[in-house]
Amino acid sequence: MSARPSTRRSPDKYNAILRAATKIFARKGFFNSKVADVAREANVADGTVYLYFKNKDDILISIFNRTMEDAIATGRHALAVMSDPIAKLRQVAYLHLERLGRDRNLAVVFQVELRQSTKFMEQFSTTKLAEYLDMIRKILEEGQRAGVFRTKLDTKMAAKVFFGALDEMATNWILSRRTYRLVSTVDPVVELFCTGLCPDRAEA
Amino acid sequence: MSARPSTRRSPDKYNAILRAATKIFARKGFFNSKVADVAREANVADGTVYLYFKNKDDILISIFNRTMEDAIATGRHALAVMSDPIAKLRQVAYLHLERLGRDRNLAVVFQVELRQSTKFMEQFSTTKLAEYLDMIRKILEEGQRAGVFRTKLDTKMAAKVFFGALDEMATNWILSRRTYRLVSTVDPVVELFCTGLCPDRAEA
Amino acid sequence: MSARPSTRRSPDKYNAILRAATKIFARKGFFNSKVADVAREANVADGTVYLYFKNKDDILISIFNRTMEDAIATGRHALAVMSDPIAKLRQVAYLHLERLGRDRNLAVVFQVELRQSTKFMEQFSTTKLAEYLDMIRKILEEGQRAGVFRTKLDTKMAAKVFFGALDEMATNWILSRRTYRLVSTVDPVVELFCTGLCPDRAEA
Amino acid sequence: MSARPSTRRSPDKYNAILRAATKIFARKGFFNSKVADVAREANVADGTVYLYFKNKDDILISIFNRTMEDAIATGRHALAVMSDPIAKLRQVAYLHLERLGRDRNLAVVFQVELRQSTKFMEQFSTTKLAEYLDMIRKILEEGQRAGVFRTKLDTKMAAKVFFGALDEMATNWILSRRTYRLVSTVDPVVELFCTGLCPDRAEA
DNA sequence: AATGAATGAGGGTTCATTCAT
DNA sequence: TATGAATGAACCCTCATTCAT
Numbered sequence: 001m002s003a004r005p006s007t008r009r010s011p012d013k014y015n016a017i018l019r020a021a022t023k024i025f026a027r028k029g030f031f032n033s034k035v036a037d038v039a040r041e042a043n044v045a046d047g048t049v050y051l052y053f054k055n056k057d058d059i060l061i062s063i064f065n066r067t068m069e070d071a072i073a074t075g076r077h078a079l080a081v082m083s084d085p086i087a088k089l090r091q092v093a094y095l096h097l098e099r100l101g102r103d104r105n106l107a108v109v110f111q112v113e114l115r116q117s118t119k120f121m122e123q124f125s126t127t128k129l130a131e132y133l134d135m136i137r138k139i140l141e142e143g144q145r146a147g148v149f150r151t152k153l154d155t156k157m158a159a160k161v162f163f164g165a166l167d168e169m170a171t172n173w174i175l176s177r178r179t180y181r182l183v184s185t186v187d188p189v190v191e192l193f194c195t196g197l198c199p200d201r202a203e204a
Numbered sequence: 205m206s207a208r209p210s211t212r213r214s215p216d217k218y219n220a221i222l223r224a225a226t227k228i229f230a231r232k233g234f235f236n237s238k239v240a241d242v243a244r245e246a247n248v249a250d251g252t253v254y255l256y257f258k259n260k261d262d263i264l265i266s267i268f269n270r271t272m273e274d275a276i277a278t279g280r281h282a283l284a285v286m287s288d289p290i291a292k293l294r295q296v297a298y299l300h301l302e303r304l305g306r307d308r309n310l311a312v313v314f315q316v317e318l319r320q321s322t323k324f325m326e327q328f329s330t331t332k333l334a335e336y337l338d339m340i341r342k343i344l345e346e347g348q349r350a351g352v353f354r355t356k357l358d359t360k361m362a363a364k365v366f367f368g369a370l371d372e373m374a375t376n377w378i379l380s381r382r383t384y385r386l387v388s389t390v391d392p393v394v395e396l397f398c399t400g401l402c403p404d405r406a407e408a
Numbered sequence: 409m410s411a412r413p414s415t416r417r418s419p420d421k422y423n424a425i426l427r428a429a430t431k432i433f434a435r436k437g438f439f440n441s442k443v444a445d446v447a448r449e450a451n452v453a454d455g456t457v458y459l460y461f462k463n464k465d466d467i468l469i470s471i472f473n474r475t476m477e478d479a480i481a482t483g484r485h486a487l488a489v490m491s492d493p494i495a496k497l498r499q500v501a502y503l504h505l506e507r508l509g510r511d512r513n514l515a516v517v518f519q520v521e522l523r524q525s526t527k528f529m530e531q532f533s534t535t536k537l538a539e540y541l542d543m544i545r546k547i548l549e550e551g552q553r554a555g556v557f558r559t560k561l562d563t564k565m566a567a568k569v570f571f572g573a574l575d576e577m578a579t580n581w582i583l584s585r586r587t588y589r590l591v592s593t594v595d596p597v598v599e600l601f602c603t604g605l606c607p608d609r610a611e612a
Numbered sequence: 613m614s615a616r617p618s619t620r621r622s623p624d625k626y627n628a629i630l631r632a633a634t635k636i637f638a639r640k641g642f643f644n645s646k647v648a649d650v651a652r653e654a655n656v657a658d659g660t661v662y663l664y665f666k667n668k669d670d671i672l673i674s675i676f677n678r679t680m681e682d683a684i685a686t687g688r689h690a691l692a693v694m695s696d697p698i699a700k701l702r703q704v705a706y707l708h709l710e711r712l713g714r715d716r717n718l719a720v721v722f723q724v725e726l727r728q729s730t731k732f733m734e735q736f737s738t739t740k741l742a743e744y745l746d747m748i749r750k751i752l753e754e755g756q757r758a759g760v761f762r763t764k765l766d767t768k769m770a771a772k773v774f775f776g777a778l779d780e781m782a783t784n785w786i787l788s789r790r791t792y793r794l795v796s797t798v799d800p801v802v803e804l805f806c807t808g809l810c811p812d813r814a815e816a
Numbered sequence: 817a818a819t820g821a822a823t824g825a826g827g828g829t830t831c832a833t834t835c836a837t
Numbered sequence: 838t839a840t841g842a843a844t845g846a847a848c849c850c851t852c853a854t855t856c857a858t
Contacts, residue, residue, distance in 0.1 A: 167371075168371060250820060443849060565801070658841060
């Protein structure tokens with residue numbers, strides 16, 4: 001019918017609802033969260049939520065989109081002034097895990113709630129996530145040209161593996177009792193990813 | 205109230221329901237699947253489902269548990285007769301991805317539907333998943349003792365990274381148009397994991 | 409999706425819901441009636457209503473259809489054994505007004521609630537109502553052939569006028585304090601319809 | 613709380629809202645029409661509607677009242693200069709059907725939307741409608757005194773029947789595909805009403 | 817054991833109305 | 838007077854679960 005509600009008037013309310021939703025979804029799960037819960041947490045009336053979001057799904061999607069846009073923008077900006085491919089990879093890992101480690105609610109939503117259904121995931125993976133994987137891939141290709149990474153590497157697959165590693169770090173951290181800081185996994189992961197399991201043959 | 209529903213009486217019906225549920229959950233998502241859908245697919249009455257499963261959640265959990273038990277048993281059995289740690293890793297990856305690649309419905313349930321909520325995930329990760337990660341870790345430690353893997357490696361983290369890589373392969377395969385066979389990713393992943401991104405200094 | 413619910417099992421419940429709905433709709437109006445009200449009046453659970461009817465609209469439509477089918481069947485049956493066209497008209501008027509006069513709830517639903525919207529009315533008028541008007545028209549044509557009714561009469565229009573007269577009698581009766589019996593209007597209406605306003609020139 | 617909203621300040625806006633409401637109600641039905649729809653159609657803000665009308669019901673009532681007041685005034689005025697009772701009846705029929713035939717939206721609101729509930733109808737029938745029926749009745753009584761209409765006629769009932777005939781003409785016209793002009797039914801109806809179905813005995 | 821009709825709690829969403837500007 | 842963002846009560850319908858047969 002009508003155009004996407006979006007931010008009609010107050011960015012404050014829009015942000016408040018998004019923040020509240022992240023908290024509620026993280027705490028109770030998306031499906032078990034009521035829109036009324038989100039509204040109460042955001043200190044707005046139930047109906048107000050629908051002035052800013054098309055429906056409940058749209059809230060979840062908006063959390064994802066906004067965070068990914070921030071992440072990609074921040075990533076691109078940070079990478080722009082760097083040249084060492086390994087440092088760039090480390091930077092991506094750092095920004096990724098630091099962001100989630102800083103906000104457990106956001107982490108839960110990203111690692112758990114967003115994986116609700118193929119409906120969501122297909123939508124996400126074909127847009128923002130593909131863009132994110134591509135950003136990683138470009139670093140790897142750059143590294144290949146610079147002779148820092150092996151030439152015979154399948155960069156598309158390697159990008160997935162790298163992302164998979166970060167993803168697993170985040171998921172594990174959430175499901176653990178969080179006795180450690182998530183960013184503390186950045187260096188080991190990057191190191192492992194670059195060096196591999198096997199001892200440097202040079203050692204031999 | 206009553207005793208825990210059992211699988212004793214008719215394993216046929218129990219299996220039929222589990223198979224039906226995997227199909228339905230994969231197709232429509234866990235939350236959007238109705239118990240009645242599962243019952244119809246399994247050719248039993250709605251009420252019959254409750255003779256075999258405590259509730260809807262229990263069906264999902266049972267899919268997970270049974271598959272994991274199979275996987276761990278199959279894995280242990282296959283690994284028992286092998287000695288090369290790298291071959292063992294490759295075997296784990298193969299069994300993991302071959303199983304999911306063979307049954308897309310199961311793959312969807314594992315990669316998507318089981319991640320419904322922290323409630324499920326915490327339950328899973330503290331039992332079967334921990335056991336699975338431990339199995340991987342033991343291979344790595346064995347490899348360290350055999351001098352095949354670097355000693356300074358954090359095997360716990362490396363196990364997670366390895367699992368994360370396999371997990372991402374599976375998820376990506378589901379979300380892609382599946383134009384390739386999932387098992388085709390086994391060798392590249394294992395190779396990357398062992399060798400790392402960087403060129404062998406020996407090459408130089 | 410699924411087939412029309414209709415009478416799945418118990419005609420008792422089906423009838424109870426229809427009777428309850430007639431009462432509730434008559435009392436509070438269709439739009440202001442809650443399905444829960446109907447269910448309570450029928451002594452069934454809310455959800456049970458949906459085992460027998462597709463939705464709230466379907467209840468209203470079912471009241472109309474069932475009543476009209478009864479009316480047309482009863483009418484045809486009664487007319488079959490009669491020959492005098494005027495007597496037939498009187499019979500139609502009698503059955504029409506006696507039925508509504510016997511059940512004020514039904515009368516209210518027919519005279520008021522069913523006129524909710526063009527959506528309903530167009531649906532009704534093109535099927536059952538058209539059939540009813542046609543039944544009247546056939547009597548008039550028969551009367552013309554028998555020389556009892558004027559030949560130059562537009563029977564289609566006269567049928568509408570006759571129906572309009574009965575309809576207005578019913579509506580007026582409902583909106584009045586019902587100090588009279590609805591059937592008492594049968595003879596005057598038929599007489600007026602046959603004779604007209606003007607004095608018989610033969611009188612002069 | 614506050615005083616009854618008035619039409620004083622801006623008759624333009626008042627009329628615009630009434631015109632818009634007639635259109636919207638006709639198109640979507642009263643219950644399915646949103647006040648916001650009416651406001652948009654009238655090019656005013658939602659809240660402005662409440663400066664001119666007490667609530668949504670009040671808009672519908674106002675459409676009825678204003679139209680009836682016009683109709684009765686116009687009728688009285690036209691009848692004042694006439695003497696022949698049959699001509700007067702024809703004039704009433706003409707004004708009635710010409711008005712509705714000229715504005716389909718208004719016709720739909722009158723024939724369909726106003727019959728929403730006994731709440732509305734009782735309110736209407738005890739005031740404006742009674743007045744209208746009374747106007748018709750007076751013509752009939754006058755005709756009786758003049759010897760044009762039969763003396764033994766129940767004028768109250770005959771007035772209802774006449775109104776019922778006009779009402780049915782209007783309803784039928786709306787529900788048909790409107791392939792004819794509504795006013796074309798004036799003469800046949802009046803003629804039928806005066807002469808009746810049966811052939812003039814004088815003919816014999 | 818198996819059935820499936822019946823249950824009824826639950827929630828996303830709409831929209832008439834208000835009121836601060 | 839006019840606005841339109843905000844409100845929150847209201848409700849249809851779904852569906853997991855039960856239980857009489």
